[in-house]
Amino acid sequence: MAATRLFSTIVLCLLLLSSSTTAKKIPSRRREPCKQMVLYFHDIIYNGKNAKNATSAIVGAPAWGNKTILAGQNHFGNIVVFDDPITLDNNLHSNPVGRAQGFYLYDRKDYFTAWLGFSFFFNSTNWHRGTLTFAGADPLNKTRDISVIGGTGDFFMARGIATLMTDAVEGEVYFRLQVDIKLYECW
């Protein structure tokens, strides 16, 4: 009798334990990244004179703008298409490990804000192969978070957060972004 009571207790305990673990699992997803990396990309905007070095170009402009100078009113309405080298450090001339490809647009009249849609495309024998795709609003604060909305290849089905930081700006032609990528879904 004592033995069966003990059984019942164990069974109950285990059931409770198992159900509580299951119940907790969904809300308590860990906020620790399963993969993290810091990369840089370098954007040289076409200004009518730098066709050879430019890595990006204005392709959309508002009624009051044109395509060789970013528009007035904080560039509101400019769409820029880019294909920028990605490096492991902040040196434009380091060997690129991939290309940042996509677009950004300036979306606010009274101060700078942007919206970004782009991918990191890696095709490197000694780094990674595959893509990460990003989208989000960029308030151009010191640091700002956008979403990693998908991945392929080495980053199959990845999701996460990318923290952007403007690392350097030179006039209206060159800027460099530091991207701290934290993936929270890895397959």
Add this chain to the structure above:
Amino acid sequence: MAATRLFSTIVLCLLLLSSSTTAKKIPSRRREPCKQMVLYFHDIIYNGKNAKNATSAIVGAPAWGNKTILAGQNHFGNIVVFDDPITLDNNLHSNPVGRAQGFYLYDRKDYFTAWLGFSFFFNSTNWHRGTLTFAGADPLNKTRDISVIGGTGDFFMARGIATLMTDAVEGEVYFRLQVDIKLYECW
């Protein structure tokens, strides 16, 4: 002997129970939102005369279009960049809780359809801080669903569905969208 047989039975039961729970868990994700909210945003398109109030501007147009009037053929080919106030009710003059930032484009000649890529950017002390990013086709039916593809800050790693409803239209200058956001992945 009876005791050990009982043990085996319990162990077997528990194993079966545990494995069946595990197997079921993946297909049976609940379709109840973990967070829901209704918001409005207000779009005032630049038409050459309303520079001060406009919150959006045509920045891409097809060969037959221009940038102060939406193009013929159901605006096919127009890209509009916006930075619109978000309010908790349908009043344009209510205190905004954030900004809707991004773009939409009209993609069909024979009737109205659009495609949207944008974020809700919240930076409010008494509402939320963070972003939600949306993408999807907008057939401009009475209600239509687009995807919530990512989030940051208070909406860390969120995913879900947003149901859009055009709440008001005034000529070709102002429209208001009601957005019913249902998140199904919350962290």
Add this chain to the structure above:
Amino acid sequence: MAATRLFSTIVLCLLLLSSSTTAKKIPSRRREPCKQMVLYFHDIIYNGKNAKNATSAIVGAPAWGNKTILAGQNHFGNIVVFDDPITLDNNLHSNPVGRAQGFYLYDRKDYFTAWLGFSFFFNSTNWHRGTLTFAGADPLNKTRDISVIGGTGDFFMARGIATLMTDAVEGEVYFRLQVDIKLYECW
């Protein structure tokens, strides 16, 4: 005494077993699709003469481009908006099961690469109703993977990978893409 020791062993075993299963579950998500389908879409670019048949139009161009001919330098800077029929086989004249709607842009000067943001919009009584939304870099290799970043309706909350293959190209006016969609998150 023997009985209680046995109990303890069982309990321990079960606990270990349960915790190891839990720990394993996150990394070992299965890479087998929960849904797979192959579709085709057909893009006829407006060239100034084919207004009636065209399904897409150039709406953004760099300073050196225009909107009836894709720009030099590998079309770098062109943004194309499209609303293309989707078919179950590779015949342009088959009954469409939906529309591919969104945009692509050419983002590289020295060879062809593109970036895509679009949705498959299905509104068919005998096929599916709902949307799938895609984004990603397209290096225009023989096959290339982009991300399925969201879904609605029959594809509620879907995520996955789409493998693109250019199935036919006719001059600079018509191309056909084969899209092999593999969903790894189904709800």
